[in-house]
Amino acid sequence: MEQAQARLELFYTQVVTFLTLYSGRVLLAALTLVVGLWVIGWITKLLSSTMTKRHVDRDVQPFLLSLVNGLLRVLLLLSIASTLGVQTTSFVAIIGAAGLAVGLALQGSLANFAGGVLILIFKPFRVSDLISAQGFTGHVEAIRIFDTTLLTLDNKTIILPNGTLSTSPIMNISTKGVIRVDQVYNVGSQNDLDATKSAILKVVSTCPYALNNRQHDVLIAKLNANSRDYDVRVWTKSDTYWETYYYMLENIARQFAKDGIEAPKPKMFITNEA
Structure with a gap:
């Protein structure tokens, strides 16, 4: 007890x-x-x-x-x-x-996760934007937490990891809504300057994708031995970049043929030595 x-x-x-x-x-x-x-x-x-x-x-x-x-x-x-x-x-x-x-x-996955968070927060591009990154150009189809999907212009699906995408240069073609198509045409120096420029301007003025409220340029960029280089700069909407690009190529070729604008002709200089 x-x-x-x-x-x-x-x-x-x-x-x-x-x-x-x-x-x-x-x-x-x-x-x-x-x-x-x-x-x-x-x-x-x-x-x-x-x-x-x-x-x-x-x-x-x-x-x-x-x-x-x-x-x-x-x-x-x-x-x-x-x-x-x-x-x-x-x-x-x-x-x-x-x-x-x-x-x-999980080093790679964490890097992709962090990259996805940064992309979704700061939005360097959005879904449907046309961008060029990592050597690929296409429309953004989806932005996920680990990767981003691009649909290229030839209808291929490209999956880019967000880790490298967030730390590498990105060209967003759609950001401003307007873009300039730059092309260079090499024409023989035997052609008249005004006739050549007029032929190019005819195509620019009839291009259905060229913006009417923008100043388009046709400039002589370089004088070569037997040719001249013309810089042609046409403003268009971001969504019609490639349509404008190929329209100009095809129709300038047609207009040159119609107006008799010729390509450069090679020249040979022969000297007589005693």
């Missing part, structure tokens, strides 16, 4: 000691948990509202919100553990090592 009473007194003493030592920490940890979860929810809602106001792509919003929410929860758990007196140094080291291992294993 005395032994049982002694054990009960010992247990009571241990409980009192525990409550004395840790009750404050437990209450503080509980309060930290409640307040921390509320703050995380508030930050998440604020971030979501900000991204919506700035028109961040809806496909990338869930990824960013989940990432931020997860990081904040990990920090909250570490803070609670520290409040309870648990040594968090080892936990931080384990999390860091795990993060490093995962990062090395």
Whole structure:
């Protein structure tokens, strides 16, 4: 009986000691948990509202919100553990090592993910834009979180990883809506200057894709030994770039033939040596 009473007194003493030592920490940890979860929810809602106001792509919003929410929860758990007196140094080291291992294993995928996020946020191009990147030219068919799909002008599908796409030069042909078609025509110097320029201007004026509110140029770019180079610059809509390009080639060839504008003729100089 005395032994049982002694054990009960010992247990009571241990409980009192525990409550004395840790009750404050437990209450503080509980309060930290409640307040921390509320703050995380508030930050998440604020971030979501900000991204919506700035028109961040809806496909990338869930990824960013989940990432931020997860990081904040990990920090909250570490803070609670520290409040309870648990040594968090080892936990931080384990999390860091795990993060490093995962990062090395998924290095390419993470780079593509980060590139996709940057593309969706800053929008250097949009779906249906005509762009030239990584040696390919085509219309943007889809922008996903890891890759971007192009539909080339000859109806081929090209899938470009977002990692390299976000860090390499991109020429967006559709951004301004208007583009200039530059061509060079080599004509024999035996042709009359005004006649040659008039023939080119006839084609420019009849081109259905040339913009009427823009100044088109026909300029002599270079004088060669037996020929002249003409720079022809025609403004058109971005969507009709190739139509304009091939229209000019074909119809200038026809107009030259009609007006008798000839190609360069080779010249040979023969000298008599004594």
